[in-house]
Amino acid sequence: AxxxxxxxxxxxxxxxxxxxxxxxxxxxGTVNLFWYVQYPGQHLQLLLKYFSGDPxxxxxxxxxxxxxxxxxxxNLRKPSVQWSDTAEYFCAVNWGSxxxxxLIFGQGTTLQVKP
Amino acid sequence: xxxxxxxxxxxxxxxxxxxxxxxxxxxNHDAMYWYRQDPGQGLRLIYYSQIVNDFQKGDIxxxxxxxxxxxxxxxxxxxxxxxxxxxxxxxxxxTWDRGRGEQYFGPGTRLTVT
Numbered sequence: 001a002x003x004x005x006x007x008x009x010x011x012x013x014x015x016x017x018x019x020x021x022x023x024x025x026x027x028x029g030t031v032n033l034f035w036y037v038q039y040p041g042q043h044l045q046l047l048l049k050y051f052s053g054d055p056x057x058x059x060x061x062x063x064x065x066x067x068x069x070x071x072x073x074x075n076l077r078k079p080s081v082q083w084s085d086t087a088e089y090f091c092a093v094n095w096g097s098x099x100x101x102x103l104i105f106g107q108g109t110t111l112q113v114k115p
Numbered sequence: 116x117x118x119x120x121x122x123x124x125x126x127x128x129x130x131x132x133x134x135x136x137x138x139x140x141x142x143n144h145d146a147m148y149w150y151r152q153d154p155g156q157g158l159r160l161i162y163y164s165q166i167v168n169d170f171q172k173g174d175i176x177x178x179x180x181x182x183x184x185x186x187x188x189x190x191x192x193x194x195x196x197x198x199x200x201x202x203x204x205x206x207x208x209x210t211w212d213r214g215r216g217e218q219y220f221g222p223g224t225r226l227t228v229t
Contacts (some may be wrong), residue, residue: 100165101146104160
């Protein structure tokens with residue numbers, strides 16, 4: 001079955017620390033990959049997405065993610081986090097073979113950044 | 116302002132009652148989705164619709180029903196058959212774009228059933 005796994009459920013960092021959140025999906029084929037973020041009290045919104053081409057993609061607010069096809073992974077990174085990055089982060093995958101817009105989400109990672 | 120509206124923000128119901136959650140979008144998107152968000156489980160897809168008058172079950176459709184009579188609207192009914200209805204419900208919409216369309220989310224409805 002199609003599934004998405006996020007390894008870190010709760011991450012606590014100090015400001016200026018580097019961030020890497022893991023995301024793996026169950027099997028290959030054509031995939032469309034997304035990271036969404038939910039800031040406290042706000043709507044879920046798109047951070048970045050990958051469909052094809054350069055496997056290193058840049059998103060909003062200094063976030064980037066790297067697609068490693070051989071590892072079925074799409075990890076999210078940020079070199080230096082800020083207190084305002086405190087939020088819940090979700091990885092989501094659309095399998096192109098489904099021919100739908102259906103997304104499978106990971107369990108989410110809660111990031112707490114201490115000032 | 117373009118976007119997705121969900122109402123109400125909080126909803127309380129007694130066990131055994133059906134309840135309908137509203138979702139409206141003015142983004143002219145063809146596709147709409149309903150998710151359920153529970154702590155530690157991420158978002159799970161309940162139903163989705165890619166076009167008016169058509170919808171498909173997602174991963175956890177049991178105990179839920181939907182309709183898509185208008186492009187702008189995709190209401191979700193939580194029936195008394197849903198065993199654990201208390202949850203946060205999110206509606207989203209997107210363009211089709213071969214599964215690449217960014218999904219735009221509403222503010223959610225928190226349903227509590229006692």
